[in-house]
Amino acid sequence: MFFAYFAGMLTVLSVLVVTRRNPVHSVLWMLVLFVHIAGLYLFLNAEFMAAIQIIVYAGAILVLFLFVIMLLDLKKDESVRKFQNQWFLGLVIGLIFMVVLVSTASKITVIPPLGEYSVDAIKSEGSMMTIGKILYTEYLLPFEIASLLLLVAIIGAVVLAKRRIE
Amino acid sequence: MDTGFSISLLDIRPIVPEITMVCAGLILLLLDLVVRKKEVVAFVGIVGAIVALYGTFKLYGLSEPQIAFSNMFILDGYANFFKLIFYLNVIMTIGISVKYMKVEKASYGEYYALLLFSTTGMMIMASAGDLIVLYLGLELMALSTYILAGLLRGQTRSNEAALKYFFLGAFSSAFLLYGIALTYGITGTTNISDIAVSLLTLDIVGNPVTMLGIIFIIVAFGFKIALIPFHMWAPDVYEGAPTSVTAFMSVGPKAAGFAVLGRVLFDAFGVMQVQWVSILIPLAVLTMAGGSIIALAQTNIKRMLAYSSIAHAGYMLLGIIAGTSIGLTSTVNYLMIYLFMNMGAFAIVIMMRREGFQGENIEDYMGLAKDHPLASALMLVFMFSLAGIPPTAGFIGKFYVFMAAIHEGYTYLAIIAVVFSAVSAFFYLRIVVYMYMKDPKESVTLTTSPSLSIVLAVTAMMVLILGIFPSILLNLVRYSILG
Amino acid sequence: MVPLSWYIMLSAVMFSIGVFGFLARRNLIIIFMSIELMLNSVNISLVAFSHYLQSMRGQILVFFVIAVAAAEAAIGLAILIAYYKNNPTIKVDEITGLKG
Numbered sequence: 001m002f003f004a005y006f007a008g009m010l011t012v013l014s015v016l017v018v019t020r021r022n023p024v025h026s027v028l029w030m031l032v033l034f035v036h037i038a039g040l041y042l043f044l045n046a047e048f049m050a051a052i053q054i055i056v057y058a059g060a061i062l063v064l065f066l067f068v069i070m071l072l073d074l075k076k077d078e079s080v081r082k083f084q085n086q087w088f089l090g091l092v093i094g095l096i097f098m099v100v101l102v103s104t105a106s107k108i109t110v111i112p113p114l115g116e117y118s119v120d121a122i123k124s125e126g127s128m129m130t131i132g133k134i135l136y137t138e139y140l141l142p143f144e145i146a147s148l149l150l151l152v153a154i155i156g157a158v159v160l161a162k163r164r165i166e
Numbered sequence: 167m168d169t170g171f172s173i174s175l176l177d178i179r180p181i182v183p184e185i186t187m188v189c190a191g192l193i194l195l196l197l198d199l200v201v202r203k204k205e206v207v208a209f210v211g212i213v214g215a216i217v218a219l220y221g222t223f224k225l226y227g228l229s230e231p232q233i234a235f236s237n238m239f240i241l242d243g244y245a246n247f248f249k250l251i252f253y254l255n256v257i258m259t260i261g262i263s264v265k266y267m268k269v270e271k272a273s274y275g276e277y278y279a280l281l282l283f284s285t286t287g288m289m290i291m292a293s294a295g296d297l298i299v300l301y302l303g304l305e306l307m308a309l310s311t312y313i314l315a316g317l318l319r320g321q322t323r324s325n326e327a328a329l330k331y332f333f334l335g336a337f338s339s340a341f342l343l344y345g346i347a348l349t350y351g352i353t354g355t356t357n358i359s360d361i362a363v364s365l366l367t368l369d370i371v372g373n374p375v376t377m378l379g380i381i382f383i384i385v386a387f388g389f390k391i392a393l394i395p396f397h398m399w400a401p402d403v404y405e406g407a408p409t410s411v412t413a414f415m416s417v418g419p420k421a422a423g424f425a426v427l428g429r430v431l432f433d434a435f436g437v438m439q440v441q442w443v444s445i446l447i448p449l450a451v452l453t454m455a456g457g458s459i460i461a462l463a464q465t466n467i468k469r470m471l472a473y474s475s476i477a478h479a480g481y482m483l484l485g486i487i488a489g490t491s492i493g494l495t496s497t498v499n500y501l502m503i504y505l506f507m508n509m510g511a512f513a514i515v516i517m518m519r520r521e522g523f524q525g526e527n528i529e530d531y532m533g534l535a536k537d538h539p540l541a542s543a544l545m546l547v548f549m550f551s552l553a554g555i556p557p558t559a560g561f562i563g564k565f566y567v568f569m570a571a572i573h574e575g576y577t578y579l580a581i582i583a584v585v586f587s588a589v590s591a592f593f594y595l596r597i598v599v600y601m602y603m604k605d606p607k608e609s610v611t612l613t614t615s616p617s618l619s620i621v622l623a624v625t626a627m628m629v630l631i632l633g634i635f636p637s638i639l640l641n642l643v644r645y646s647i648l649g
Numbered sequence: 650m651v652p653l654s655w656y657i658m659l660s661a662v663m664f665s666i667g668v669f670g671f672l673a674r675r676n677l678i679i680i681f682m683s684i685e686l687m688l689n690s691v692n693i694s695l696v697a698f699s700h701y702l703q704s705m706r707g708q709i710l711v712f713f714v715i716a717v718a719a720a721e722a723a724i725g726l727a728i729l730i731a732y733y734k735n736n737p738t739i740k741v742d743e744i745t746g747l748k749g
Binding site: 298301302305309312313316319320321322325326328329332333336337339340343344346347348350351354355356 | 657660664667671677680681684687688690691694695698702704706707709710713714717720721724725728729731732734735736
């Protein structure tokens with residue numbers, strides 16, 4: 001079924017992203033990964049999130065990555081080593097994480113009482129309307145803080161990376 | 167499309183201090199365009215912080231903890247006292263920065279604005295009633311500080327500091343988010359008080375998922391507070407960043423981290439105290455030990471102070487391990503004292519920096535007493551306080567934390583702490599010995615400025631006064647936390 | 650309907666792969682992308698929880714995580730550029746100006 005496809009693809013793509021020699025290839029595999037994640041969100045009845053994922057993550061952040069990679073003009077990895085000296089330790093730690101997390105996750109069931117945003121409730125208004133309503137009323141404070149965060153990001157990018165005038 | 171939800175203007179009052187800080191930061195950014203002399207910008211920054219402090223002070227007297235914005239923002243004595251620490255932190259940092267940033271040729275207006283924004287992030291963290299707000303406040307503080315660490319763009323080590331801080335910080339943020347996600351999944355909410363309710367009503371205390379959530383959150387904050395073994399970034403970042411930023415970083419994010427730990431562990435996961443205490447104990451021991459021992463080998467004073475900072479976080483953790491409000495009080499008390507003695511020490515380090523001379527090597531302090539008796543005397547006070555020698559405030563801070571630990575049955579931890587405190591005295595007093603008993607290698611001129619002198623005077627006074635009359639501060643902390 | 654635990658296991662697998670990438674690669678850009686992978690895995694688990702618990706909190710948090718990730722990417726890449734201008738390398742083990 002569809003979940004199997006997505007799960008398999010996401011796993012394979014994640015491995016591809018972290019193991020490519022050329023960073024541009026990694027970015028491109030990440031793009032495919034994001035599109036699949038958006039697809040998964042569609043299955044979870046989160047259409048707005050799927051759209052945002054594509055627009056912001058794939059459309060803005062990855063483009064930024066590509067810009068920087070091109071700007072830094074990396075020669076196609078002159079060195080032969082692409083992994084660090086202690087990559088085996090990283091692999092071991094990663095595997096330990098995987099075992100611990102997956103075994104814990106496999107026991108998860110829905111325990112808390114269900115909220116009121118059932119699939120039908122969201123479908124009746126549309127995902128975007130539901131999020132919009134609560135974003136500007138209940139979650140107003142985090143929203144404003146997030147806007148400040150973006151301002152700080154702009155300041156940072158300018159202060160750190162602009163060409164020196166002196 | 168009637169939402170049936172309205173926000174009345176009254177709800178804005180609790181966040182007026184944060185709004186003030188943000189507005190001040192924005193004003194600074196604009197001011198930077200029109201004003202030549204950056205001292206004006208710095209001064210306006212301090213004014214802004216003082217106005218916000220006044221705002222918090224007016225809100226202090228409220229006996230009832232207020233919650234605002236759908237239970238996402240808590241305004242109680244605990245949060246307000248931490249905000250006091252943050253205000254003092256930023257005001258004193260601005261005070262010691264003005265001349266220093268001129269010497270480093272990095273006197274940007276953005277520097278002061280970022281200090282204010284970072285402080286806003288810390289204030290939000292202290293007042294967070296919900297994990298979402300907590301995360302956003304944390305990121306606000308962290309992102310501003312990453313930029314501040316890398317502000318000396320011409321120096322490779324500043325770039326490297328920002329790089330290491332950023333990557334390890336982003337890594338720990340991912341861990342925090344995973345912990346938040348697991349907690350959300352198992353309790354159904356991200357609100358701190360609701361999590362406590364869920365843990366009591368649903369049968370999830372024994373669930374491995376809950377435990378994993380707590381572990382991830384503690385690990386993430388372990389990175390932020392630089393507990394061992396998550397401390398790898400701290401020495402490099404402390405050394406490479408501009409010294410005034412190091413001073414800011416050594417107090418602010420640490421205090422904010424402890425504010426959050428106190429809130430999350432005591433309020434949200436209060437039922438699971440046995441579990442998280444068992445995680446914190448080995449971390450505390452490692453941190454006290456590692457910080458004290460590795461500091462012995464350092465030759466750069468900023469790195470030494472970094473490890474000293476790490477060790478102090480270990481001592482502060484004992485108050486949280488004690489698990490009672492008395493323990494929490496002692497940790498908060500320690501944090502305020504730590505603010506003064508650390509800021510004072512860094513102020514002296516900044517004075518050593520002048521054009522063409524870094525002054526960061528411990529050997530540069532040799533014979534300082536001959537040429538600059540006052541500065542050496544002040545440094546002596548701060549070193550004694552960091553080592554925890556009476557009658558300085560540093561001793562008081564440690565004393566109360568150890569008493570809280572012993573009171574709850576953790577005597578062995580207090581003994582370990584005392585042992586490593588004695589070990590640490592060696593590298594603190596080494597500076598004093600160098601200053602007074604060695605001959606100067608070359609004559610050193612100090613860069614002073616009026617604002618720096620004021621900060622030095624205030625910190626030295628507070629370190630001595632709080633050492634002799636500790637109850638002034640302790641009662642204030644007790645009143646704030648216990649109400 | 651797919652059981653909730655499957656989504657969380659998928660998220661766990663992706664997170665672990667991200668951790669591996671962070672610890673094992675030399676290229677800073679790839680390390681950065683591993684962090685983004687980790688954040689995305691958390692997003693997946695949040696949206697899954699949100700769906701199965703019939704609550705919107707998870708999706709709202711994902712909204713903010715994406716915003717923060719964008720801000721982080723901007724600053725992180727700016728820091729990288731600033732470093733690169735002084736020292737044209739982005740291999741982690743070659744960044745050893747500050748000892749230890």
